[in-house]
Every structure is written in C-alpha cells, then in structure tokens.
Amino acid sequence: MDTLYNIGLSFRLAFRNIISSGLRTWLTITTLSLAFVMILFFNSMYTGWEYQGIRDQVNWEFAQGQVIHPDYDKLDPFTIESGHGKYEKDAHLTPVLIRQANIYPDGRMVPILLKGIPADQQIVELPTQLLKESKANIPALIGLGMAQDNNLKVGDTILMRWKDKNGTFDAQNITIAGIFETNVPTIDAGQIWIDLNRMNQLTGLQQEATYLLADAEYNQTTNASWNYQDKEALLKEFYELIELKRGGSSFLYGILMLIALIAIFDSQVFSVFKRQKEIGTYIALGFTKKRVTFLFTLEGTMYAFIATVVGSIIAIPLLSWLHEVGIPMTSNVDQSRKMGITVGEYIYPLLTPELFSKTVFWVVILSAVISYLPVRKIAKMNTVDALKGKK
Amino acid sequence: MSTQKNETNENHIDMNTNNIIEIQNVTKRFPVGETEFTALSNINLKIEKGEFTGLIGPSGSGKTTLLNLIGALDIPSEGEILISGKNVAVKSDAKSALLRNEHIGFIFQSYNLLPVYSIFENVEFPLLLQKKSKAERKEAVMQALEWVGLSDIANKKPSQISGGQAQRVAIARSIVKKPDIVLADEPTANLDSTNAYKIMDILKKLNEELGITFMFSSHDSKVIEYLRRVITLEDGKVKNDETK
Numbered sequence: 001m002d003t004l005y006n007i008g009l010s011f012r013l014a015f016r017n018i019i020s021s022g023l024r025t026w027l028t029i030t031t032l033s034l035a036f037v038m039i040l041f042f043n044s045m046y047t048g049w050e051y052q053g054i055r056d057q058v059n060w061e062f063a064q065g066q067v068i069h070p071d072y073d074k075l076d077p078f079t080i081e082s083g084h085g086k087y088e089k090d091a092h093l094t095p096v097l098i099r100q101a102n103i104y105p106d107g108r109m110v111p112i113l114l115k116g117i118p119a120d121q122q123i124v125e126l127p128t129q130l131l132k133e134s135k136a137n138i139p140a141l142i143g144l145g146m147a148q149d150n151n152l153k154v155g156d157t158i159l160m161r162w163k164d165k166n167g168t169f170d171a172q173n174i175t176i177a178g179i180f181e182t183n184v185p186t187i188d189a190g191q192i193w194i195d196l197n198r199m200n201q202l203t204g205l206q207q208e209a210t211y212l213l214a215d216a217e218y219n220q221t222t223n224a225s226w227n228y229q230d231k232e233a234l235l236k237e238f239y240e241l242i243e244l245k246r247g248g249s250s251f252l253y254g255i256l257m258l259i260a261l262i263a264i265f266d267s268q269v270f271s272v273f274k275r276q277k278e279i280g281t282y283i284a285l286g287f288t289k290k291r292v293t294f295l296f297t298l299e300g301t302m303y304a305f306i307a308t309v310v311g312s313i314i315a316i317p318l319l320s321w322l323h324e325v326g327i328p329m330t331s332n333v334d335q336s337r338k339m340g341i342t343v344g345e346y347i348y349p350l351l352t353p354e355l356f357s358k359t360v361f362w363v364v365i366l367s368a369v370i371s372y373l374p375v376r377k378i379a380k381m382n383t384v385d386a387l388k389g390k391k
Numbered sequence: 392m393s394t395q396k397n398e399t400n401e402n403h404i405d406m407n408t409n410n411i412i413e414i415q416n417v418t419k420r421f422p423v424g425e426t427e428f429t430a431l432s433n434i435n436l437k438i439e440k441g442e443f444t445g446l447i448g449p450s451g452s453g454k455t456t457l458l459n460l461i462g463a464l465d466i467p468s469e470g471e472i473l474i475s476g477k478n479v480a481v482k483s484d485a486k487s488a489l490l491r492n493e494h495i496g497f498i499f500q501s502y503n504l505l506p507v508y509s510i511f512e513n514v515e516f517p518l519l520l521q522k523k524s525k526a527e528r529k530e531a532v533m534q535a536l537e538w539v540g541l542s543d544i545a546n547k548k549p550s551q552i553s554g555g556q557a558q559r560v561a562i563a564r565s566i567v568k569k570p571d572i573v574l575a576d577e578p579t580a581n582l583d584s585t586n587a588y589k590i591m592d593i594l595k596k597l598n599e600e601l602g603i604t605f606m607f608s609s610h611d612s613k614v615i616e617y618l619r620r621v622i623t624l625e626d627g628k629v630k631n632d633e634t635k
Binding site: 285382 | 484
C-alpha cells in the first residue's frame with residue numbers, strides 16, 4: 001500500500017510539474033504525438049495492406065495451401081517443362097497444370113504461361129464458370145493487366161502455340177471468354193487460364209498437374225510424395241516484402257521519434273540544471289534521492305503518456321475513417337503490379353489493438369529510458385549545493 | 392507533539408533524553424582542487440530539547456555547514472552527530488530522508504518554496520509523505536498557516552507573495568508536521584527589518600508554545616537579540632558558547 005501511495009503521489013506531482021512547465025511541455029508533447037500518429041499511420045497502412053494482400057492471395061492464388069510437384073520450382077521457369085505429373089484424386093485438392101506457350105497479338109510473339117484449372121472449381125475466385133458457359137473452341141480467361149498489355153478484350157480470338165507432351169508444337173485460336181480484375185499480379189501478368197480438361201486434350205497430359213490447390217480440410221494423406229506448402233509458407237515472400245517496406249518507412253517516423261526523444265532529453269537536462277534548488281528542497285522535506293530521480297523520470301515519461309493520449313485522439317478517428325474510404329494507390333499500383341507485388345487500388349489502413357498497444361508500449365518505454373538518462377545524476381548530486389541552486 | 396510516534400520506528404527520537412542534539416568531535420573537510428579545506432574542526436556541542444540556539448560568526452566560519460550536518464543533508468568527515476542518541480550520519484538515504492521528514496524542519500535563507508504549488512500545497516507537502524488523510528492534512532496546514540498569520544492567502548502561488556510572506560510560508564511548512572527540531576539557515580537574510588522582527592517573533596512564539604527546538608545560523612543582530620543561547624564559530628571552531 002505504501003508503494004502504491006508513493007507511486008500515486010509521484011504521478012500527481014509529476015503531472016502538476018509538467019503541466020506547469022507551459023509551452024515547453026506542449027511543444028514536446030506535440031512533436032511526440034506527431035511521431036506517434038505517424039508510426040500508427042504507416043504501420044496500420046502496412047497492416048491493412050498485409051491483410052488485404054493475404055486475403056487476395058489466399059482467395060485468388062494460394063487457397064489454403066498447395067501440393068507442388070517435386071520437380072517444379074515456381075522461381076525457375078525451366079522446371080515447367082518437366083515439373084508436372086500424375087496425381088491422386090482428392091476431393092480437397094484442385095489441380096492446376098502449367099505449360100509454356102506463345103500468343104501472337106498484333107503480329108507480335110508474346111511468351112505466356114498457359115494454366116489449366118477445372119472450370120467448375122470454387123476454391124479460388126477466378127471466374128472459371130465463364131469457361132463453362134462459353135461456346136468457343138478454346139475459351140480462355142485473362143486478367144485485366146494481361147488484357148491491357150496485349151490490347152485484348154472479351155470475344156477476341158488470338159492464335160496460341162504450345163508444345164504437347166511429345167514436344168511437338170501445335171497451334172489454335174483461343175477466345176477470350178472473360179477478363180477478371182484482381183490485385184494479385186502473379187495470376188494475371190503473362191498468363192492465360194483455360195479449362196483443365198481442354199488443356200489435357202491439347203497437351204496430351206491426362207490427369208497431370210503442376211500443383212494442386214488444397215482447401216482447409218486437406219489432410220496431406222494423398223500425394224504424399226509431392227511438396228505440401230501451407231498458405232503461411234506460400235505467403236512468406238509477401239510477408240518479407242511487407243517487412244521490407246515497413247522497415248523502409250520506419251526511417252521516416254524513426255527520425256520524427258528521434259526528434260521527439262531529443263526534445264524529452266533536452267527538457268530533462270534543462271530540468272535537472274534549472275531545478276536544482278527544487279531537487280534539494282524535495283530531499284530536505286523527506287524525499288530520497290532515488291525518489292526524486294523517479295519523480296523526474298516520471299515527468300519525462302509523462303510527456304509520452306500525454307502524447308499517446310493526444311495522438312490517439314487524432315489517430316483513432318483518422319485511421320477509422322481511412323479504413324472506411326481507403327487511401328488511393330493509383331500512382332503506384334500499375335508499377336507495383338508489373339513488379340509482381342500484390343497491391344489494391346486502395347489500401348485500407350488497419351489499426352489493430354495489438355499494433356496500438358505495441359506502439360504505445362514502445363513510445364512510453366523509449367521515453368522512460370531517455371527521461372532517465374539525464375536525471376541519473378540526481379543520485380550523485382550534493383544536496384547542500386542543490387539547495388543553494390549551485391550549477 | 393511527536394510523543395505519539397511509533398516506539399518501534401528506528402527513526403523514533405527518544406524524548407526522555409534531554410540532549411536532543413549531540414555533536415561529538417565533528418570535523419568537516421571539503422576538497423578544493425587537490426587540497427582540502429577544513430570547514431569545521433573538532434566541534435563538540437550539546438543542544439537540549441526546547442532550546443532557541445544560534446550559530447553565529449562571520450561568513451565561512453562553518454555555521455551553515457554545521458546546520459547541514461545536523462539536518463542530515465551532509466555527512467561529517469570525522470566524528471558523530473547524534474539526534475537523541477542516534478548517529479544520523481551513518482543512516483541510509485532512505486532512513487535519513489525519513490528522519491528529515493518526521494523530525495526535522497528546515498527554513499532556508501531563500502525560502503525554497505516549490506513554485507508550481509499553491510501556498511496551501513507547499514505547506515501540505517511534508518504531510519503528503521506521512522500519508523495523513525486529506526482532512527488531517529487540511530487541518531494541520533490551516534493551523535500552521537494561522538500560526539504564521541497567512542491563512543487568507545492559502546490559494547496563492549509563491550510568485551504572488553512578498554519575501555516576508557514567503558518566509559512565513561516556509562516557517563509554516565517547517566512546523567506543519569510538528570517536528571522536534573527546526574533548523575533555520577539565515578532566515579532573515581533576505582528580509583527588511585520589519586519582516587525580520589516579525590519572523591523572529593513568530594519563531595520565538597512557536598518555540599515557547601509548541602516546545603520546538605530551534606537552531607539558527609545567522610550573523611544578523613536582529614536574530615541574535617532573540618537567541619537564548621549563542622554559539623560563536625570562527626574558522627570552523629567553537630570560539631564562544633554563551634547562554635543568556
């Protein structure tokens with residue numbers, strides 16, 4: 001109870017002292033709360049992007065996991081030729097077959113990836129029912145990016161050339177049955193999707209697949225010789241990209257945070273220098289030096305407390321609003337998608353309780369450490385000199 | 392008075408002994424560059440309960456140094472300072488802080504009021520550390536302010552009052568916890584004659600009516616007029632010890 005009383009008293013005294021410091025206090029709090037808002041803004045933007053990216057990639061590309069042919073490496077295009085094989089049927093797996101092919105839009109030869117997926121699949125959001133509904137000989141789906149790059153629209157026919165299982169080239173016209181819009185460029189750029197049955201016929205690769213999309217109930221009992229990767233493993237590169245971006249932006253708010261911490265440090269140095277008589281008086285009235293040190297550290301830390309309150313008043317409504325309306329990414333989205341980065345036209349910042357509490361924790365802890373450093377000298381201060389206000 | 396204080400408390404001052412302060416062979420040296428300056432040399436003194444004593448002497452004679460040692464604000468280089476038989480110099484920081492809070496009041500030459508607090512809060516401050524209830528604190532503060540005739544300015548800030556009033560607030564703060572000893576370092580040095588006499592009148596009255604032991608350091612003749620015992624220091628030594 002004594003400790004609680006003492007801490008409570010120190011809190012009251014520290015609060016009174018910093019509120020009475022006037023403009024200097026508010027300048028420090030303003031800088032710190034600005035840094036706090038920036039940290040929350042950038043981090044919630046990346047968290048929002050991360051959530052959107054995970055959702056889109058799971059819904060459009062990865063499903064709940066993939067069972068990948070052991071010879072196939074998605075980072076090595078040379079493995080496409082041999083990286084496929086027969087698979088065991090499983091109600092929880094959806095096969096996808098990949099082959100290299102070329103199309104000839106406007107007389108140019110464009111290398112593409114031809115991907116076969118069952119037209120009746122529902123595991124990913126590709127609108128494959130359009131393949132079923134089409135009366136064309138070889139109906140195909142392409143993404144909006146692919147359509148724009150090659151000037152293609154729904155109903156267009158275009159010559160496609162591919163190699164069958166014996167390595168013999170074959171060519172036929174395909175018809176664009178649908179154009180889908182997705183934030184996941186890795187299923188769009190340079191890719192044409194057709195029905196797997198049709199692709200089996202065209203290539204002669206019956207009941208073969210490059211990888212199998214798994215739903216949540218797949219238990220890894222079938223196709224055990226293939227490599228199973230769950231969605232977390234598949235998203236690893238995306239997580240790394242987000243962390244890289246997050247690290248890059250942390251430089252900006254790191255500078256802001258540094259300025260705020262320097263302001264606290266400066267206030268503390270100034271306090272110890274200017275308030276020596278007050279320090280001596282506290283000791284004469286019965287404070288221990290440790291307690292005066294605690295009081296002064298608390299004053300510095302209280303800047304952070306108040307700044308997080310002020311910052312929260314600004315950041316929480318702002319980020320909630322931005323979560324509703326989104327931040328347009330139009331200037332970067334095309335370039336990012338061309339680089340294979342999953343990004344929506346709008347990013348919806350997401351301020352999670354974890355992100356908020358973590359940020360508050362670190363801002364307060366850093367402020368406490370910075371506040372303590374200059375006031376350590378109180379412990380070594382000569383009380384008599386302090387009482388006289390000797391510098 | 393403080394007779395109600397807990398008997399088991401290590402900081403308890405034994406009020407049965409008549410000598411409230413005993414200074415035994417105290418020497419205090421300060422480092423000056425690579426040499427040392429001896430501020431006090433082999434001082435031996437005994438101060439009885441209820442005394443109204445002053446340390447007088449020219450600047451540099453060691454008055455304030457001795458007062459600081461008695462107040463456990465500093466420690467002697469040699470010798471012992473006993474407050475009712477207990478050596479204050481060897482106490483830990485926490486114990487000497489408790490001793491100062493419960494048994495010793497301080498009055499400083501430059502008042503040393505805390506600028507951000509009101510007069511009431513300044514006087515209340517030592518009681519906050521004693522964990523008294525709000526009602527107890529209010530009663531004690533108002534009583535102390537009445538003793539010094541300042542109950543009407545309790546809500547003002549130190550910056551809004553005169554030097555004489557500030558010193559009276561400092562007196563109220565020193566006696567609010569009803570200490571056994573009040574150490575007053577040059578309490579009238581920053582005051583005009585009228586205020587100096589007013590202050591000394593108040594202190595005399597507190598000594599007589601509350602039985603608080605007062606110990607001054609001063610070279611002000613107005614203070615000396617009031618003292619019942621005058622200890623003259625010169626070059627860090629007791630030159631004369633006279634009881635009127």
